[in-house]
Amino acid sequence: MTEIRAQKKYDNKYKEGFPLLKESFINYNASVYKEGNIFTLLDHKGQFIAKGYFGNQNKGIGWLLSWKKNEHIDRNFFKSKVSEAINNRSGYYQDTNTTAFRVFNGEGDGVGGMTIDYFDGYYLFNWYSEGIYTFRDEIIDMLCELVDYKGIYEKKRFNESRDDLDKEDFVKGERATFPLIVKENGVNIAVNLDDGPMVGVFLDQRDVRKALMSKYAKGKTVLNTFSYTGVFSVFALMGGASMTESVDLAKRSTHLTIEQMTINGIDDSKQSIVVMDVFDYFNRGKQKDKDFDIVILDPPSYARSKKHTFSAAKDYAQLISKALDMTSKEGMLIASTNHSALKREKFWEMIQQGFAARGEKAEIVESFGLPSDFRVNKALKESDYLKVYFLKRRK
Structure with missing residues (x-):
């Protein structure tokens, strides 16, 4: 079995259960690397720490699986x-x-x-x-x-x-x-398991959608940006929202959103579905003095259109500021990110910056992380990636 050694300063980190093999954390010899091979990780003195497998992905070059010396990875x-x-x-x-x-x-x-x-x-x-x-x-x-x-x-x-x-x-x-029609808290959701990388719904937002439906949507107008298949809009309407507007750059979002509404008995003709770059939409909406009781911001970590490039780690404050132009004075902003490298403290700081740009402060009504089926490894903080805030505006 291949043996590799941790750098001295990372010995304790790995001994405490950190599961990700990072090239910069070990004394790395590329000649021993082979995808799928099992390795033994030793400390800098040559003492056993854990076993794992080599597997290169965006996070690192492998994963530790067992801290038991005699356990077989089979x-x-x-x-x-x-x-x-x-x-x-x-x-x-x-x-x-x-x-x-x-x-x-x-x-x-x-x-x-x-x-x-x-x-x-x-x-x-x-x-x-x-x-x-x-x-x-x-x-x-x-x-x-x-x-x-x-x-x-x-x-x-x-x-x-x-x-x-x-x-x-x-x-x-x-x-x-x-x-395929599945249910989430009694609401129908259409999914397709054989149509590209995404299936039609992000399961990690389950608790957020439930809160929107059960606590906040009744009688409200709702703007759902980066709407994808419009599932947030559906939950808002099932919770009694008076009207929704779903905005996404992808043309296919229109028929996918209509599909989600139809399987729940919602008349899509009474709702608004807009195919447009979200930043262009915000600029035009401000000119028309449009506003909503609830504005949902759930952008991808990175997004690119012909006119704009968005990075959650750099641009979320600006996104918040623009969204506030579309949020009624007594309204609510739902700010979400799944960017694992963006720490919760930094995300909250960016939210505050966005509010400050409009001369206001953010008040947290409720916050969410991952639901219980998305179990996390406490030794790897970035595995607890979802950060969602329900926000009110305050002077």
């Missing part, structure tokens, strides 16, 4: 981790009002580099490196031994070639008919 190891994760989600499996959730959340459940989502009997694997993909067959077979399933789908999120992009994501079992 089929039984993966089976025990996935079995434990399934048991931890027993409440979700029993909830007939929510039929879509995360079954296995990477390093939060003990194996970084992969996730498994559940959609009403169908399971979707996400593989984030060639390294973890080398264990693909046995992990999929092992899941099928543990659960009753209708079908299995997968998405490779590394080194995608044209052949990968054209290849269907179906693996085994029975094929789903798309759109």
Whole structure:
């Protein structure tokens, strides 16, 4: 088995359970690196710390899996981790009002580099490196031994070639008919597990959507920016919102939003769906003196259009400032980011900067992180990536 050594200053960090193998944290010899190979991590004195696998992705070059010297990284190891994760989600499996959730959340459940989502009997694997993909067959077979399933789908999120992009994501079992209708807190959501990298809904926002629907939407006008398939708009309307406007740059957002509304018995003709760059929309909306009771900001970490490039880490304060121009005086702003490298403290600072640019202060009404099925590894702070604030404006 390949042995590598941590740099002295990172010995304790790894001994305390930090799971990510970073090239800058170890004495690294590229000649020992091979995707999927199991390695032993030693401290600078040559004493055992942990075992893991090599798998290059945007976070690092591998993941630590076990801090037990005599534990083998084999089929039984993966089976025990996935079995434990399934048991931890027993409440979700029993909830007939929510039929879509995360079954296995990477390093939060003990194996970084992969996730498994559940959609009403169908399971979707996400593989984030060639390294973890080398264990693909046995992990999929092992899941099928543990659960009753209708079908299995997968998405490779590394080194995608044209052949990968054209290849269907179906693996085994029975094929789903798309759109597949799942439920979240009693609301219907249309998903497609075989149509590109995204499926139609971000499961990590479940608690946020529930709060919007149950506490804040009734009788309100709602602006949903970066709206994707319009799921936030649907939850607002199911909570009694008087009107929604959904804005996204992608042309396909129109028919996808209509689809989400239709399966919930909502008359889309009474709602507004706008295909436009969000920053252009804000500029035009300000000129027309438009405002809303609730404005939702859930942008991607990075976005590029013909006119604008957006980075959550750099531009969120400006986004807040522009959104306030569209928010009524007594209104609410929902500010969200999934940028893992943007710390919560820095995100809050940017929100305050955006309010200050309008001569105001932000008051937190409620805040959210990841829901309970998105388990996190406390030793890796960036795994707890979701940050959401419900905000009121104050002078």
